[in-house]
Amino acid sequence: MRRLERCGLTALTTLKELPTKTSWLLRLGGLGCLRTHQCLPGTMSLREHALSLFRSAVGTVRPAPMLKRALKLQGEECPQLLVNSRAFPLKRDLYLVGFGKAVLGMAAAAEEILGDHLVRGIVSVPLGIQESLQRAGMQEMLLKPHSRIQVFEGARNNLPDSEALKGANAIRELAEGLTADDLLLVLISGGGSALLPAPIPPILLEEKEQLTKMLASRGAAIQELNTVRKMLSLLKGGGLARLAYPAQVVSLILSDVIGDPLDIIASGPTAASSHSVQDCLQILTKYNLLHSLPRSVQTVLSSSATKPTASEHYSHVCNVIIGSNTLALAEAKRQAEGLGYATLILSAAVCGDVGCVAELYCQLIRLLCLHTAGPAEGPQGTEVRGNLLQLAAELDIPGLNMAEFLQALQGLEPQKPLCILAGGETTVQLQGTGKGGRNQELALRVGLGLHRARGVEASSLGRCDVIFLSGGTDGQDGPTEAAGAFCSPELVAEALQEGLDAETFLSNNDSYAFFSHFQRGRHLLVTGLTGTNVMDVQVILIRATDR
Ligand SMILES: Nc1ncnc2c1ncn2[C@@H]1O[C@H](COP(=O)(O)OP(=O)(O)OP(=O)(O)O)[C@@H](O)[C@H]1O
Ligand SMILES: O=C(O)[C@H](O)CO
Structure with a gap:
C-alpha cells in the first residue's frame, strides 16, 4: 500500500484516510498514474490505467x-x-x-x-x-x-x-x-x-418548485421535465x-x-425551442398532473402560443x-491508444435501466475476453454476439449501431490489450433504503454478472485480466462522497470471503456501503469535486493474463 501511495494512487487509499471534497487533481496527482504502470504488476496497472483514462476524460472538460x-x-x-x-x-x-x-x-x-x-x-x-x-x-x-x-x-x-x-x-x-x-x-x-x-406571472416560485418536484418524483426524464419548465418560464x-x-x-x-x-x-x-404547449400538456397528462395544476399554471398554459x-x-x-461526454471520451481514447490499447468508443449516450446496462457490459466483457483469449471465439462468441444485439435493441441507445460496433471489434488486433470507452447516464429505480449512486450500482452489478459468467465459462474470463470502472465526471455519485467504483470478475467472490454478499447489498441499493466495507474502500473511485459535469464515463480494460 505504501508503494501505491507514493505513486499517487487515490483509488487505493483506504476510505478512512480520505479527506472529503479534497481537490481531485491534487489527489490523483499529475504524474503518479503513469509511473505506477511501470512499478506495478498484473491487474494493478490495468486499474491504474483505468483511473488515468478517467482522469484524462474529465481533465479535458474542466x-x-x-x-x-x-x-x-x-x-x-x-x-x-x-x-x-x-x-x-x-x-x-x-x-x-x-x-x-x-x-x-x-x-x-x-x-x-x-x-x-x-x-x-x-x-x-x-x-x-x-x-x-x-x-x-x-x-x-x-x-x-x-x-x-x-x-x-x-x-x-x-x-x-x-x-x-x-x-x-x-x-x-x-x-x-x-x-x-x-x-x-x-x-x-x-x-x-x-x-x-x-416563473411567468402569476405563477409563484413555490408552485413551480412543487410541480418540478412532482414530475421528478414520478420519474419524468430530463427532456420531459425541461419541456414543461420551458413553458412556464420567462x-x-x-x-x-x-x-x-x-x-x-x-x-x-x-x-x-x-x-x-x-x-x-x-x-x-x-x-x-422545438416544443409546443401541446407537448407540455401531453407530459402533464402522462404523469397524471393535468387535473391538479395550480390555477396560475393553467392560466399561463392556456394563454401560451400554440407554436414555439x-x-x-x-x-x-x-x-x-x-x-460534452463525446469530447471527454475522445480524449480518453487518445490517451488509451498512447498507452498501447486497441481502443473503441461504444457510445457517449449509454442510458436506460442500470440492470440492463450492466448486462450489456457483462456480455461485452465476455466477448472481449473470448477475442483476447483466442484464437477463435467459437459458438460462445456467436451466442454472446446475439445477446449483445438483443440487449442493444432493448436499450435503444441513441446513435449506437451494435452490429457496426461488433464489426469494428473484430478488426482490432487480438494481441493488443483492449480498451472500450463509453459514457452516458443510467437510471436506478430505487427499491431499497441503502446508500449508493448509479455508477457504484452499475459497477457492482457488472461485478455480479461477471462472477456468474465465471461460473459457466472460467476458461476465457480466467485467461484475461479485466477492469471495469464507472464514474460520475462531476466527482459525486448520488448522495455519496465517491465518484464511482471499480470492479473485476473476482470482486464478488473475494467479497464473499469477507462475508459481504453483493446481491444483498444490491437489493437494498446499498452499493456505497458494499464498496466502503469491502477491502476498506479499495474499489471506490474517490476524486472529490471536479468542477465539471458531462454525465458518467465507463472504462473497460482487458488483456491476456501473464499467468
Ligand atoms: N442508493 C442509491 N443507489 C443507487 N443510485 C442512487 C441511490 N440514491 C440515489 N441514486 C441515484 O443518484 C442519482 C442522483 O445523484 P446525482 O446527484 O449524482 O445525479 P444527478 O441528479 O443526475 O446530478 P448530475 O447530473 O449533476 O450528476 C439519481 O439518478 C438516483 O437514482
Ligand atoms: O439544468 C438542467 O436542466 C439539467 O442539468 C440538464 O441540463
Missing part, C-alpha cells in the same frame, strides 16, 4: 482548458471574440452571464481571457460552491478578488429557490438593458434550470436570448444531457457546445 480551447480574444484596435474560429466584433460593451453547477470555474476562466473587455457579469451557481472549492484548494475555479462578475449562490438541493430567483432577476435585468452594439457571453452548464427560475426555452435582442448573444455550453440537445440543456435559455417561437428570431444567437 472549465479552464475547455474555455481556452473555445474562446479567444484578438485584435487591439478592433477587438473581436473568436469562438471556435467564428469572429464576433466587440463594437461596444461585453457582458457575461452564467448559470449552472460548473459555471463558476467557466466564468473564472472566461474573465481571465476577456480581461478589461468584460464590463460586467452575473452568475448563478449552487449554494456553497465557493466555500467548497476554496476548501478543496481549487483556486483556479474561483473568481479573483476584484472580479467584475457578481455571484449569486442558490438552488439548494438542485431546486429553484428565492436565492436563485434573485440571480435570475439580476440576469434578466442585465439582458433587458442591452443594445445592438453589445455582446452577451452566456455560460451554461447542467443544473442551470434550477439556477435560473423566472428565461427558459429561448427567453433569455429574446430578452437580450438586439445584442449579439454567444452561448458556451457544457452539456450534461444525452445527445447534447441545445434546447434541453439547462432548459435552453438561448436556444429555439420560429428559429429566425434567433439569428442574433450563436450556441456552441464546448464540452
